[in-house]
Structures are given as structure tokens and as C-alpha cells.
Amino acid sequence: MLFPIPEGLTPSDKNKINSFLPIRNKGNEFKWDTITGLVLGHVLKKVVKNYSLDQFREACQARFIAKLDEPGFWPVLDRMYFATEAVFHISPLFLLFKSQQKGSGKSELGAENLRMAELFAGLLGNTFLFDDIPDNLNFIEQEMLNVLRSELKAGSVLQSQEQPYLPYLAAHFQDDITFLACHPQYMLQELTNMLQLYAFSYCAQLALHVTDWKAGIPASKPLYFILDNEKASKERVAVQYYGHKLFSESSKRLFPMLSALEVLQIQSPKRPLWQVYRDALAYHDQPRLLAELNRYLHDFAESRTLQPYWCEAQNTEQAFDLLRELAIRQFESEKDTRSEINNKYVKELEKQVGANFIQSRGRAGRVLVLNQDQLLLLTNLAIGQRDKLRLHELIKGFEQRGFYLDSQSQQVLVSFYERMGNVERMSDSGDAVYVRKTL
Structure with missing residues (x-):
């Protein structure tokens, strides 16, 4: 079995996260039509690449002029479907135009949109759901869809490098995507809304679980x-104490714990903290692992001037408890810029997702x-x-x-x-x- 954490860990001067949370302390102005197209493309493993809407319109024009007895009918179709953007309401597949990757770069898609879309890619995992969406269209719309299908390329812009942190939520997300695909017009209407539902649920449930790794699979x-x-x-106890108040308090632990988790990763895909903990408990050489953890925690406490809260752990379970305490305590001083950064994460989460x-x-x-x-x-x-x-x-x-x-x-x-x-x-x-x- 691999050593469950990197050997020779050295505390970084900065806390950072690159996985499991789509929010950063700034730059979270999500474009949900782009995110929707990215997620749909990942499900179907198909992309629109280097093929503009204008090129698609010209291809439709050529096809209809060749097929229709009245060439003069094209301007009517042009006004109906392209001038009004009604073309995007024909089939969910047209949403792929909203997220097409131009050339070989991803920068035009927006880092924040890619982060959010990769959250959903992580929920989807490698499960094969379906390779197309059924349609029941009239002749004109079916012809337009056929033109688009002829230009779709195999592949996906997204590449998730994470194990699902919340497997139960991933399972329901996959079921719900499959359900929507069986109702194409409802999918067109509600896919973005469903993604926003799951974005909030995921972030909220992640906040509730992030310090509860001992419970095992969430x-x-x-x-x-x-x-x-x-x-x-x-007077409504559940709403008062297990509603927004619980969400807000739990959210304060996301950045501290996920930045602490970041340094414990040893391979791809990245593991949730509950999985890292399970791997650590199952490691055959506990004295060696404990010595490495204690050394790192000592150095971490020293680098953050948290020595009063450090004491040598006697076992792996205590070491993880100490990791949690130190990770959270470093953000508790209101005079420290770390506290300001953590507060920004919480505010951005409520503003952009909640x-x-x-x-x-x-x-x-x-x-x-x-x-x-x-x-x-x-x-x-x-x-x-x-x-x-x-x-x-x-x-x-x-x-x-x-x-x-x-x-x-x-x-x-x-x-x-x-x-x-x-x-x-x-x-x-x-x-x-x-x-x-x-x-």
C-alpha cells in the first residue's frame, strides 16, 4: 500500500485550494449558460469546436435551399430561428454552442465556469449515462439538428481529477441528469436550474461533512x-438552528479544511478527507506514518505561530484531530489577513451560489x-x-x-x-x- 500522505511534507506560506470547491475568494461571476453547455458536453462526450453559429446558419441555409421547393422560404426560417435565437430551444444539443472551445485553449470559457463545471464532472464520474438525447421534432427542426450532429466532435472539455466527496449526491445527480434527458424539452427548460440546485446542495453538504471524516462515507x-x-x-427550532445558521457556521470551515487537505494529496484523482483518513488508518506502518504527521503538524504550528495548541499526537486519529484544530485556529485571529480571506470565501459562497x-x-x-x-x-x-x-x-x-x-x-x-x-x-x-x- 502506498504511503497515504506525501513524505517530507513542508508547510506552505500560503493556504490554497485547487479541488472540491468551485468558489475562490474572488472571480466567481459564473455564466450558467456556459456551465450548462460544458456539463452537457461532458455527459454526451461531444463538443462543438471551431464551428461558429454563423457557420451553422450558413450550412442550414444551403441545406434548406437545396431541399425546399420555395428557396424564398429561407428568410422566414432565418427570422424564426436565428434572429430570435429560437434555435437554442430546439434541442438541448444546441446548448453546446454556448460552451465551445476555440482553438486549443480554454481561457475564453472562464476559469470560474470551468471550476463549477468540473464540480459536476466529478459528480458524474466515469459513469456512462447516454450518448444522445431523443428528439421528436418537426421536419425543419430535425434537419437543423441533423446539420449540428454532423459537426459534433468526440471529446469533452472537462477532466475531473477528483473522487466524489459526496457519493450519495453524485448518484442522485446522475439519476436526475438521465431523467431530464428522457424529456428533452423539460431538459432545455430546467437543466440550468437543476445545476444551480445541485451547486448549492453540494457546497452546503460539503460544509456539513468537511470536519466529519471519522463517520466514513458521507x-x-x-x-x-x-x-x-x-x-x-x-420558534421553529429546525429552521433556526439547522438552516442558514448551520450553513453559515459550517461554511467557515471549508477553506481551512480543504486547504489542509490539499497538501495531503499523493496522486490523482484527489481524495476526499474521509478517504485520506481511511487510507491512513489502514496503513500497515503506523509508527512511521505517525512520526511523519507529527513532524508536519509541529512545523505547521510553528509557521503559523500556533505552538500553544500543538502537542504530539499519540496515534493517527489524534493526529487528524490536531490537523483540524490547527487548520481552523490559524483563521480565528481577526487581526490576521488569513481571517479576512476566509471571510471572503464565505461571502462569495453565499453571494454567488446561495x-x-x-x-x-x-x-x-x-x-x-x-x-x-x-x-x-x-x-x-x-x-x-x-x-x-x-x-x-x-x-x-x-x-x-x-x-x-x-x-x-x-x-x-x-x-x-x-x-x-x-x-x-x-x-x-x-x-x-x-x-x-x-x-
């Missing part, structure tokens, strides 16, 4: 939301919120290929994706479904309430 942790038409109340999920509600403070569009999307994703689900199974589907509702919110949710007309009541029992998809 499972979904409670994080409570309310519906946007609900009144927030300070903006659609966080609201201020007067005396109740800030809360996590789901609006009606997000609820309907979550409902359809949780039901998936089935026609309907029992209410409690549906709530479990929400929770598996990182979205928890207390009993009061669940009652409001049922009322919302009843207004939508997608509820079947077999009896007054909650177990006999079925919810149907809205597709």
Missing part, C-alpha cells in the same frame, strides 16, 4: 429550508428558502421515471438531495400540491397521499 445531513410563501418564526436560496426575514433573521419553481423541479426529479410517489417517499427524495423541510413546511407543501392539482388522497392518512409529476 450520507445526507439535515439542512432545513422553508417555502418562500411561509412566514419564518424564531443567492437564490437565502432570504432575510426580519426578526427571524436569514433563512434558507425554496421557491415554487425550485419545489416543482425537485418534485419532478425525486419522482423521476415513476408516475407518482407517496408523500413521505417524496420528502425522503428531497432529503437525499440535501433539502429538508420541517413538519410545518411539509403541510404548506401539501397545500401547494393541492392547488397545483397533482395530489391523490387515498385516505386521510399522510401515508396515503400520492404526488404526481407536473410534466
Whole structure:
């Protein structure tokens, strides 16, 4: 078995992260149409390269003039599909234009967009999902799609170098992408919204797990939301203490712990901290590993002037506990620039990823919120290929994706479904309430 951490570790002067988190302390102005195209291209393993929309338009013009009895009909199609950009609403495949790589460089795609898209590539892993998206188009749109398909190249701009940090979330993400692909028009409408849902859920769940490596392979942790038409109340314990407050406090540990994890990587793909810990406990020469960890932790404490908090660990488990304490303590001094940098990470996470999920509600403070569009999307994703689900199974589907509702919110949710007309009541029992998809 390989030595589970790099040998001869030396503390760096700077904390940095290059994996598992798409946020940096600045430069996070994501373009979600670009990200959507990148993710879709990664799923399909197809790209549009060195082929502009103008070239595509010219190819369509040539094809239709050759096929139509009325060549003068082309200007009508041109106005219908290209002048209005309606061409992007024909099939999800046209989203690949939004993320095409020009030449051999990626710089025009934006580093922040690549980071976010690579998060989803990590969730997708190497699992083969599908190689095309079914279509049911009219003659004109089918011809346009055929022109595009003839120009698609094999490959993907994205290359994930990470093991999934949250395997349970990766499994549901793969299921949900596959479900959307079976409904192309719904995919066109909701793929970007789904990616934004998962971006927030991933970052929030990662924050909840990042110091909990001893628990082993992660499972979904409670994080409570309310519906946007609900009144927030300070008396709702789950919402107050296991909602935004928990998310905000947990987020402060992301940069400290992930920057500490960065130096422990020995190979590609990069491993989550819980996997590094498991590998360390399973290593056959524990005295050698412990000596290396103690040496590094001593040097780290000295370089950060944290000597009062360093003591020699007696075993590997204690060494990892000490790593957590030192990694977090280095950011606690408000006079230190490290604290300012960590605060920027937290603010950027809330601003760029959490903006659609966080609201201020007067005396109740800030809360996590789901609006009606997000609820309907979550409902359809949780039901998936089935026609309907029992209410409690549906709530479990929400929770598996990182979205928890207390009993009061669940009652409001049922009322919302009843207004939508997608509820079947077999009896007054909650177990006999079925919810149907809205597709």
C-alpha cells in the first residue's frame, strides 16, 4: 500500500485550494449558460469546436435551399430561428454552442465556469449515462439538428481529477441528469436550474461533512429550508438552528479544511478527507506514518505561530484531530489577513451560489428558502421515471438531495400540491397521499 500522505511534507506560506470547491475568494461571476453547455458536453462526450453559429446558419441555409421547393422560404426560417435565437430551444444539443472551445485553449470559457463545471464532472464520474438525447421534432427542426450532429466532435472539455466527496449526491445527480434527458424539452427548460440546485446542495453538504471524516462515507445531513410563501418564526427550532445558521457556521470551515487537505494529496484523482483518513488508518506502518504527521503538524504550528495548541499526537486519529484544530485556529485571529480571506470565501459562497436560496426575514433573521419553481423541479426529479410517489417517499427524495423541510413546511407543501392539482388522497392518512409529476 502506498504511503497515504506525501513524505517530507513542508508547510506552505500560503493556504490554497485547487479541488472540491468551485468558489475562490474572488472571480466567481459564473455564466450558467456556459456551465450548462460544458456539463452537457461532458455527459454526451461531444463538443462543438471551431464551428461558429454563423457557420451553422450558413450550412442550414444551403441545406434548406437545396431541399425546399420555395428557396424564398429561407428568410422566414432565418427570422424564426436565428434572429430570435429560437434555435437554442430546439434541442438541448444546441446548448453546446454556448460552451465551445476555440482553438486549443480554454481561457475564453472562464476559469470560474470551468471550476463549477468540473464540480459536476466529478459528480458524474466515469459513469456512462447516454450518448444522445431523443428528439421528436418537426421536419425543419430535425434537419437543423441533423446539420449540428454532423459537426459534433468526440471529446469533452472537462477532466475531473477528483473522487466524489459526496457519493450519495453524485448518484442522485446522475439519476436526475438521465431523467431530464428522457424529456428533452423539460431538459432545455430546467437543466440550468437543476445545476444551480445541485451547486448549492453540494457546497452546503460539503460544509456539513468537511470536519466529519471519522463517520466514513458521507450520507445526507439535515439542512432545513422553508417555502418562500411561509412566514419564518424564531420558534421553529429546525429552521433556526439547522438552516442558514448551520450553513453559515459550517461554511467557515471549508477553506481551512480543504486547504489542509490539499497538501495531503499523493496522486490523482484527489481524495476526499474521509478517504485520506481511511487510507491512513489502514496503513500497515503506523509508527512511521505517525512520526511523519507529527513532524508536519509541529512545523505547521510553528509557521503559523500556533505552538500553544500543538502537542504530539499519540496515534493517527489524534493526529487528524490536531490537523483540524490547527487548520481552523490559524483563521480565528481577526487581526490576521488569513481571517479576512476566509471571510471572503464565505461571502462569495453565499453571494454567488446561495443567492437564490437565502432570504432575510426580519426578526427571524436569514433563512434558507425554496421557491415554487425550485419545489416543482425537485418534485419532478425525486419522482423521476415513476408516475407518482407517496408523500413521505417524496420528502425522503428531497432529503437525499440535501433539502429538508420541517413538519410545518411539509403541510404548506401539501397545500401547494393541492392547488397545483397533482395530489391523490387515498385516505386521510399522510401515508396515503400520492404526488404526481407536473410534466
